Amino acid sequence: MALSWLPKRGTPPHDHGTWAVVAGIDGPERNEFYERTDDRTRLGYADLKKVGEKVCDASDVVALPQGMIHSVWNETDRVTLSLHIYGKHINHTGRSQFDLDKQTETPFIVKMQG
Ligand SMILES: [Fe+2]
Numbered sequence: 001m002a003l004s005w006l007p008k009r010g011t012p013p014h015d016h017g018t019w020a021v022v023a024g025i026d027g028p029e030r031n032e033f034y035e036r037t038d039d040r041t042r043l044g045y046a047d048l049k050k051v052g053e054k055v056c057d058a059s060d061v062v063a064l065p066q067g068m069i070h071s072v073w074n075e076t077d078r079v080t081l082s083l084h085i086y087g088k089h090i091n092h093t094g095r096s097q098f099d100l101d102k103q104t105e106t107p108f109i110v111k112m113q114g
Pocket of ligand 1: 014015016020070
Protein backbone atom coordinates (compact mmCIF):
# COMPACT_ATOMS: atom_id res chain seq x y z
CA MET A 1 0.00 0.00 0.00
CA ALA A 2 1.06 3.60 -0.52
CA LEU A 3 1.09 5.63 2.70
CA SER A 4 1.42 9.37 3.05
CA TRP A 5 2.41 11.16 6.23
CA LEU A 6 1.29 14.66 7.05
CA PRO A 7 3.97 17.12 8.25
CA LYS A 8 5.18 16.41 11.80
CA ARG A 9 3.14 13.21 11.98
CA GLY A 10 3.95 9.53 12.11
CA THR A 11 3.42 6.34 14.08
CA PRO A 12 4.31 5.19 17.57
CA PRO A 13 6.66 2.21 17.81
CA HIS A 14 4.94 -0.89 16.45
CA ASP A 15 5.53 -4.32 14.98
CA HIS A 16 3.73 -5.90 12.03
CA GLY A 17 3.25 -9.57 12.91
CA THR A 18 4.92 -10.34 9.60
CA TRP A 19 7.82 -9.09 7.49
CA ALA A 20 7.68 -5.69 5.80
CA VAL A 21 9.54 -3.76 3.14
CA VAL A 22 9.24 0.03 2.93
CA ALA A 23 10.40 1.98 -0.12
CA GLY A 24 10.65 5.76 -0.04
CA ILE A 25 8.90 7.56 -2.88
CA ASP A 26 8.82 11.24 -1.98
CA GLY A 27 10.30 12.94 1.07
CA PRO A 28 12.37 11.65 3.99
CA GLU A 29 10.75 9.57 6.75
CA ARG A 30 12.71 8.84 9.93
CA ASN A 31 12.55 5.19 11.01
CA GLU A 32 13.67 4.38 14.55
CA PHE A 33 14.23 0.74 15.49
CA TYR A 34 13.63 -0.82 18.91
CA GLU A 35 14.16 -4.04 20.80
CA ARG A 36 12.16 -5.23 23.80
CA THR A 37 14.11 -5.52 27.00
CA ASP A 38 11.32 -7.03 29.13
CA ASP A 39 10.69 -10.77 29.35
CA ARG A 40 7.17 -10.52 27.82
CA THR A 41 5.53 -12.18 30.83
CA ARG A 42 3.37 -9.20 31.92
CA LEU A 43 0.33 -8.77 29.68
CA GLY A 44 0.16 -5.23 28.30
CA TYR A 45 3.62 -4.28 29.59
CA ALA A 46 6.59 -3.66 27.31
CA ASP A 47 9.96 -2.01 27.84
CA LEU A 48 11.74 -0.93 24.67
CA LYS A 49 15.28 0.19 23.90
CA LYS A 50 16.17 2.16 20.76
CA VAL A 51 18.76 0.25 18.75
CA GLY A 52 19.05 2.26 15.54
CA GLU A 53 17.54 4.58 13.01
CA LYS A 54 17.45 5.20 9.27
CA VAL A 55 16.02 8.06 7.27
CA CYS A 56 14.15 6.55 4.34
CA ASP A 57 14.15 9.01 1.43
CA ALA A 58 13.17 8.60 -2.20
CA SER A 59 14.67 5.36 -3.61
CA ASP A 60 15.74 4.12 -0.14
CA VAL A 61 14.46 0.74 1.04
CA VAL A 62 14.02 -0.50 4.62
CA ALA A 63 13.60 -4.25 5.20
CA LEU A 64 11.88 -5.20 8.46
CA PRO A 65 12.05 -8.89 9.45
CA GLN A 66 9.13 -10.34 11.40
CA GLY A 67 9.34 -9.16 15.01
CA MET A 68 11.16 -5.92 14.22
CA ILE A 69 9.73 -2.88 16.05
CA HIS A 70 9.94 0.54 14.42
CA SER A 71 8.42 3.99 14.45
CA VAL A 72 8.07 6.33 11.48
CA TRP A 73 8.05 10.11 11.60
CA ASN A 74 7.78 12.85 8.99
CA GLU A 75 9.93 15.67 10.33
CA THR A 76 9.42 17.87 7.27
CA ASP A 77 6.87 20.58 6.55
CA ARG A 78 5.36 18.74 3.60
CA VAL A 79 3.58 15.46 2.94
CA THR A 80 5.79 12.41 2.40
CA LEU A 81 4.92 9.24 0.48
CA SER A 82 6.23 5.69 0.76
CA LEU A 83 5.33 2.22 -0.50
CA HIS A 84 4.74 -0.50 2.13
CA ILE A 85 4.70 -4.21 1.36
CA TYR A 86 3.75 -6.77 4.02
CA GLY A 87 3.88 -10.56 4.16
CA LYS A 88 0.32 -10.69 5.52
CA HIS A 89 -2.58 -8.27 5.97
CA ILE A 90 -1.38 -6.28 8.98
CA ASN A 91 -4.82 -5.93 10.57
CA HIS A 92 -4.96 -9.72 10.97
CA THR A 93 -1.57 -10.55 12.45
CA GLY A 94 -2.18 -9.61 16.08
CA ARG A 95 0.42 -6.88 15.90
CA SER A 96 1.08 -4.30 18.61
CA GLN A 97 1.89 -0.68 19.18
CA PHE A 98 4.01 0.51 22.09
CA ASP A 99 4.06 3.58 24.32
CA LEU A 100 7.63 4.28 25.36
CA ASP A 101 6.71 6.51 28.30
CA LYS A 102 3.87 4.42 29.71
CA GLN A 103 5.68 1.15 28.86
CA THR A 104 2.53 -0.37 27.38
CA GLU A 105 1.79 -2.80 24.54
CA THR A 106 -1.66 -2.54 22.90
CA PRO A 107 -3.24 -3.92 19.72
CA PHE A 108 -2.50 -1.84 16.61
CA ILE A 109 -5.27 -1.72 14.00
CA VAL A 110 -5.13 0.73 11.10
CA LYS A 111 -8.31 2.09 9.55
CA MET A 112 -7.98 1.70 5.81
CA GLN A 113 -9.89 3.47 3.07
CA GLY A 114 -10.58 2.23 -0.39
FE1 LIG B 1 5.46 -0.13 10.28
